[in-house]
Amino acid sequence: MERRTFVKTLGAIGLSTLPTITKGAESKSSPGEEFNAILIDTTLCTGCRTCEEVCLEANGMQEFEMNDSDLEKERDTSTDQLTLINLYENEENEIYVKKQCMHCSQPACASACLTKAMLKTKEGPVIWREDKCMGCRFCMLSCPFDVPKFEYHSANPKIVKCTMCFERQQKGGLPACVENCPSEAIIFGKRTELLTEAKRRIAESPDDYVNHIYGEHEAGGTCVLYLSSVPFEEINFRTNLGNDAYPELTTGFLYSVPLVIILWPPFLLAMRNAMKGKVNNAEEVENE
Amino acid sequence: MSSNELGINIKSTYKFILSELKPKSKIITHFNVIAFIIIAIGAVLIVLRFVKGLGAVTNLSQEYPWGIWIGFDVITGVAFAGGAYSLCFIVYILGDKKYKPIIRVTVLNGFLAYVFYAGALLLDLGKPWNVINPIIGNSFGVSSVMFLVAWHFMLYMLTELVEISPAFAEWLGWRKVRKYLHGLTLGAVILGITLSTLHQSGLGALFLMAKNKIHPLWYSEFIPILFFVSSIFAGLSMVIVEGSISHKVFKNRMSDEVSKSHNSILFGLAKICAVVLYVYLFLKLLLFIHGEHWVHLNSQMGVLWLVEMIGFVALPCVIFTQAFRYRNELWVKIGGIITMLGIILNRLNVSVIAFKWYAADRYFPSWMEIEITLAIIFLEILVLRWIIHRMPILSDSPVWVKNEKH
Numbered sequence A: 001m002e003r004r005t006f007v008k009t010l011g012a013i014g015l016s017t018l019p020t021i022t023k024g025a026e027s028k029s030s031p032g033e034e035f036n037a038i039l040i041d042t043t044l045c046t047g048c049r050t051c052e053e054v055c056l057e058a059n060g061m062q063e064f065e066m067n068d069s070d071l072e073k074e075r076d077t078s079t080d081q082l083t084l085i086n087l088y089e090n091e092e093n094e095i096y097v098k099k100q101c102m103h104c105s106q107p108a109c110a111s112a113c114l115t116k117a118m119l120k121t122k123e124g125p126v127i128w129r130e131d132k133c134m135g136c137r138f139c140m141l142s143c144p145f146d147v148p149k150f151e152y153h154s155a156n157p158k159i160v161k162c163t164m165c166f167e168r169q170q171k172g173g174l175p176a177c178v179e180n181c182p183s184e185a186i187i188f189g190k191r192t193e194l195l196t197e198a199k200r201r202i203a204e205s206p207d208d209y210v211n212h213i214y215g216e217h218e219a220g221g222t223c224v225l226y227l228s229s230v231p232f233e234e235i236n237f238r239t240n241l242g243n244d245a246y247p248e249l250t251t252g253f254l255y256s257v258p259l260v261i262i263l264w265p266p267f268l269l270a271m272r273n274a275m276k277g278k279v280n281n282a283e284e285v286e287n288e
Numbered sequence B: 001m002s003s004n005e006l007g008i009n010i011k012s013t014y015k016f017i018l019s020e021l022k023p024k025s026k027i028i029t030h031f032n033v034i035a036f037i038i039i040a041i042g043a044v045l046i047v048l049r050f051v052k053g054l055g056a057v058t059n060l061s062q063e064y065p066w067g068i069w070i071g072f073d074v075i076t077g078v079a080f081a082g083g084a085y086s087l088c089f090i091v092y093i094l095g096d097k098k099y100k101p102i103i104r105v106t107v108l109n110g111f112l113a114y115v116f117y118a119g120a121l122l123l124d125l126g127k128p129w130n131v132i133n134p135i136i137g138n139s140f141g142v143s144s145v146m147f148l149v150a151w152h153f154m155l156y157m158l159t160e161l162v163e164i165s166p167a168f169a170e171w172l173g174w175r176k177v178r179k180y181l182h183g184l185t186l187g188a189v190i191l192g193i194t195l196s197t198l199h200q201s202g203l204g205a206l207f208l209m210a211k212n213k214i215h216p217l218w219y220s221e222f223i224p225i226l227f228f229v230s231s232i233f234a235g236l237s238m239v240i241v242e243g244s245i246s247h248k249v250f251k252n253r254m255s256d257e258v259s260k261s262h263n264s265i266l267f268g269l270a271k272i273c274a275v276v277l278y279v280y281l282f283l284k285l286l287l288f289i290h291g292e293h294w295v296h297l298n299s300q301m302g303v304l305w306l307v308e309m310i311g312f313v314a315l316p317c318v319i320f321t322q323a324f325r326y327r328n329e330l331w332v333k334i335g336g337i338i339t340m341l342g343i344i345l346n347r348l349n350v351s352v353i354a355f356k357w358y359a360a361d362r363y364f365p366s367w368m369e370i371e372i373t374l375a376i377i378f379l380e381i382l383v384l385r386w387i388i389h390r391m392p393i394l395s396d397s398p399v400w401v402k403n404e405k406h
Helices: A002-020 A050-058 A068-072 A108-112 A138-142 A166-170 A176-180 A191-204 A248-278 A282-287 B010-021 B030-052 B068-080 B083-093 B097-118 B128-136 B145-172 B175-183 B185-205 B223-249 B256-290 B300-325 B329-353 B367-390 B399-404
Strands: A036-041 A084-089 A094-099 A118-120 A126-128 A186-190 A224-227
Touching: A036 A191, A050 A084, A050 A176, A068 A084, A108 A118, A108 A138, A176 A186, A186 A191, A191 A224, A248 B083, A248 B145, A248 B185, B010 B145, B030 B367, B068 B097, B068 B185, B068 B223, B068 B329, B068 B367, B083 B097, B083 B145, B083 B185, B083 B223, B097 B145, B097 B223, B097 B256, B097 B367, B128 B145, B145 B175, B145 B185, B175 B185, B175 B399, B185 B223, B223 B256, B223 B329, B256 B300, B256 B329, B300 B329
Parallel strands: A036 A224
Antiparallel strands: A036 A186, A084 A094, A118 A126
């Protein structure tokens, strides 16, 4: 009986291990060398907001009338708008900053997703797939940039975020904002190439830029990179994220899972047998 | 196996269940009327939620994707259900027979807690019809903590069902089935403890990636361990409080064994709670000192943290210790209640209150979120009461069970 129970337990455990053996964080390989990426040079942006308009059009979203008063306070992307421009003013100048999904090289949202609805494509963009999503909103909780947005007023809600125009890219096109930016403040390319370009710009005119490419290392690196003339905290970027990829925060826990599953049951059985001699009633307990 | 081999007569079983469905006591009581009203309103609101979307009934926002349906119903509810695995460990692994009389009611409570509170998760999902996706295997997100928690919830509900099933078989008079199910108990217990270890801590691990969003006094890479350790005294306090209530409410269903052992069980549980609370307090202090968190104390959140630590961890520690020393039953119960309040505070702190403490628009639950939560609690109590009134949970097993023993 004892042995049979043991075998049964082991069998059950074996089965339960199957779905839980984990690979830890997603796509640990190279930090996105071949990923497609976007470089946003805030010193070139004139705040014309063409990118906002073409984004709505490219994603088939409701268009609205744009006013200059929109820029008076800082806005966040929403279920109605995947990208937008914010204005930051200091004594010397006006700085326009485009905001959208950062397309992390190792995204927290994708590693949080239990159905792989949120997916880091091998091309670089992070996309969302409606047929997989359960709507648990764990991606929203996990994203260090608070990018994914949820349609709270829909009976069949979607998670909404910028996809770097993944479908257009698949057809050989450029993201709509990149293609239509009149001042070439947004450029598209491979991440490594864009990093080289960004470094070249900083080296060529060190007076125009702070010596920092936002997104090179932040949160393990992102596929949207920024250049700025002022320190990034002044234009309200999150500078406290650290340089480690977010999925790594859970790897320690996830690695311990198979260990516990394998070691706990035999340990518990052994403990039970050890206690049998000590407390003289284990036998009765079992028979009741 | 045919039904005959298992000793089941389908016709008479059917008749028996029909007769059992009838209420056994007065229908119109204060409790029942209140429960009916709350559940009825809850049902209407749930329909509204599915027709108009989550925004129609909840105060959730883009800033606060999770509210009390997760923070209270799931995260806190599951911690309270931790009594089942803790007690199974004590009884089946450590072989302490003293707690045997209350094991069934505790496992039943745990099982129903999972069914109803983890079930409440379905209300919170934007697309609940896709809930099968991580199960049927067309898209395994194995790097997700949520994936682990989802699977473990499901498997754990099964093990608890197996653990409690002999009581169902005894109720139906299925002797052979009972014998078979009873044989599975130890396996289910061991699997159950293992799964509980992982998903109690897994619920904490859900918040690991919310690193900059949770106040540093509550965020720590050790959240999983803190959640696991606290689930032990959360669950056992629930057993203390719930046991004391049943002691009054279900007096006529209680076997002599349960009745007589009540006091010695209370004091035993008080002792265990005190010890685990000391361990937890020590861990919290260690993290506090190690993280050099004293700089955060001089703020609103710092005060809240001190209230949680002193009023709801250190204080119940002392209460349990003294109550055990002086054998004071009342103080054990008071300790249990304070510990439970402390767990509610702690889980809500991590998931809601200290979550984005810097945000301009803070989340506060709508009355409808609270109403639906209450409806779920009442529904669970009604099912629990129905089962206890009919099955050998607190009462003795039928005579034939004793006769079958060798």
